[in-house]
Amino acid sequence: MRDLPQSRRMREIAQESALFGRRSFQDHANHAARSVIGMVLDYFSHTEYRPSPFQVEKDRYVFFGLIRCREWMVIPAGIIIQFCYGSVYAWSIFNAPINHLLEPDSDKGGAEITFYIALGVLGFTGALFGPWIESSHPRKSGIIGILVFYSGHLTTALALFVRLFSLLYFGYGFVAGFGLGVGYVSTIEAVSKWWPKARGAAAGCAVMGFGGGALAYSYINKLLVQHTSLPTAFLILGSANFVIMLLCLQFIAPPPPGHNLDGIPMVSAKDHARLCGEETMIEEAKQHTTNIHSLAASLPAVKMPLAEALKSRDFWLLYIAFMSNIVFCLVVLSNLPSMISRLFGRESSSPRDTPIPAYVAVSIEGGFNMFGRVMVGLISDNIGRKATLLILLLTQIIALICIPITVNDGSFWWFLVLIWIATICYGGGFGMIPAFLSDMFGINNMSSCHGIILTGWSIASICGGLTFTSSINAHIKHGGKPYDTHIYFVNFMWMLALVILGFICCLFVRSSIRDRLFPSLPGQIMRMRVFGRVFRVLWTYDSSHSGDGSCAPSGNSKTNRCCLRLSKSCRHLHFEYLGKEEEQAAWEEYLMLRAVQSRLMQDQSN
Template identity: 30%
Template sequence: MKNRWLIALSAIAIHLSIGGAYAYSVYKLPLVETMGWTATQVTVAFTIMMALAGTSAAFFGKFVEKNGPRKSAMVAAILFGAGQAGSGLAVMMDSVTLYWLTYGLLSGLGMGIGYISPVSTLIKWFPDRRGLATGMAVLGFGAGALITAPVAANLMQTVGISSTYYILGAGYFILMFLGASYITPPPANYMPEGMKQAIDTGKKEVKKDLRQLTAKEAVKTKHFWMLWAMKLINTSAGIMMISVASPMAQEVVGLSVAGAAALVGIMGIFNGGGRLGWAAASDYLGRQNVFIVFFVIQIVAFLLLPITTNVLIFQALILLVVSCYGGGFSNLPAFAGDLFGTKEVGAIHGYLLTTWSLGGVFGPILVNAIKGSTGSYVPVFYTFFGLITVAFIISIWLKMDIKKFQMKQQVVNEQPVGKTSRKTS
């Protein structure tokens, strides 16, 4: 029997590595100045990677379920490591196309597979703390950029851009491979000793999943699409805020350039902290209730942002929205497990992560289109207030429908066997 906390540490090692991709901004200026590539050409690689991260998570979800977390994470390590190290070769050869294929294509595929590989396994190892378990892994993803950014910046000054990619690519591969080597699913019907004792003494009740479905069956349910819609809106709002927080704060409340830069750094902390904090809270409040709280917070935030003149309050509202964005990622796989069971939760989680790619495109495009046509960020706040209100209504509807489904199940379970068999015949 393996130690489940070391399994969690292995998952964090994988997510820390692929999360390093979020430090991409540190490469932009050096590539433009040193290589003579345009800012657009450099940005395309990151766009390809982020688009592929969500879609590859969906396409390879079945692969992860079929081959297990260890093989899948090793494939992710090879793809992501090769993508990062290959970027160094592209820089050395002065080939933008090769850079798009390595940093964009290979790293994007590795990121998507590496993201979902350990999460479904953690859910099975932590039946008593699903939220905390997924929160730890996804926190690692958020923290990856905080570690990579200063390391990459220092390496580029010391050894150059190509060698930086070689070193980081090798480092990511080793860390991911070591994590993958230890990860394995728990025995069937695994339950930690503390949970067993709590159930035996009556201190704890076993919270059963709503049902056990395959990925193919799950996508045919309205609960899947309700959760998908909620996650898409939550992701779009969060990425929108991340993409324009600095100029928005400077324009709306007159925040200084230095203050806006500090805000962006603090947003990274709230993004990562929200992933762990909200996930841990969901083990006590319930996943459906946490999503309702997300939307209540954001409704209030988007209502207050256009009328707020105080710099500190304005920043606090932005940070709350960003924490809900991070919390949505950590609560998603646990919520999927609650609704559809753990049979193919990796594949289901992968399908739900298409919202990651779509939200990454939809949020920034919407804010730029509104700002471009109106010349103000104020209509943006009201637009997202409307979208978040829709998500809030869906979250209430989902909660009521889950309760209705549970009551129907209870009636069926309480029905006498003889009576059931006569009805069936």
């Protein structure tokens, strides 16, 4: 009996030990989770390349230290590197031969999925490695991209030799896609940083090579398929690309420190202003100046952390708009030969030869893709990124409405013309988006933001491409004919809906620091910039309007206002389309209040 208390005590000790053990394990797990999160946050916080003085001096010379670096050199080097990476766009030439080699029933397809996987991996690789690319030397990230891309070609050759679809997906889809992601982002980032005053044109020139890859490699791939075996074709293609890209990479170097503005400038150069952070002191405020232009001139540029950029609703609205701009042509790029054959050619309801072969149409499409990247980037430097993207989306909406009509009428040439026009918009989106992101979030965040926004490319490639291919294959499996047009019309309609959604999202993107920080009024519901002027909707209690829905101009003749009475109370729905002078006055008042706030905060801290 005397042993009972001791036994009870032993059980209590055992229970306490077990509880302590569980708590210790839980605390250890929580600590490990916090450490992992901290490492991730730290990784995405360092997005700036900081070379040593020795490295800066070394980067003054390129091509193994033999040639003095000039800013124009990066353009042709970047174009050629992107040209080799752009060989992925001519993948559709390999679809039929690979299907015949690996799949007895070639109508089921399977090779097309490789293209979707490669572009899917490209986007997510760019997102994951964006901060590392931004903070590393461009030749370091470039050589890794080239080596992995070459490894993907070697693995693809092996997959075709042993006739395994799974190894094909891994080799060209995952391995080559990984190399594409690293190489694509690092090359564009290096070229764009050399041309801060014409970033849209510079980025457009760089990605022009990527679009041009489809133009040349359509012929190259066709010749390789005709004169060699498929494994040998990928060995030749990968080896040639490896040598060419490795040589061109030697001309890539980062610009010297101070070449780019450290932050985001104000959109209006007329203000001579730079917006400061909350802790920055303004010398004119110290002197109690009342000159807004003198005051604004002392404000530094805005430095936006990457985390703040990624949390911004403007980034995700732009993400949707970008993805919507590319989904249609992304699907067409990998399916154009089969679409031409089934809708107008040998596999159509009335078999016949098309006016031009399918591979020629693919090559011409690559030319429009290449042309759009440069042209749209240059246009965006002059009329603005947002206005340019809206034009691209609107053009695609019109094209998607008209394409089913051309298919139904059997108008081969009008079908191709609309496809090529849409391809200009597709390539233009890629040419403009790096400069768009740089303008919105700063040059030091460009690679990281660009990598993340390229996941929209991945989603559009995987989801859009697989949806299109699966719907066609399911239609054929259930007794439908490959040339039935209604299954294509269904696909065109969901793509049209997505492009319209992208157009709406783009309308609400605040593409500049000024738009994002423009002061809101009490009761404001929404604000957006339309044709260069601010349009906003807000609730007011102004009783000066009759409430019958009529419009009346304000005292400022350049500002249009309209009030709509929605109830018997004095509450009105108020619409404003601000004139340039009124917008400028409101913005200068905001800058002055911000300057005074900074002064007061520093006085309190002292």
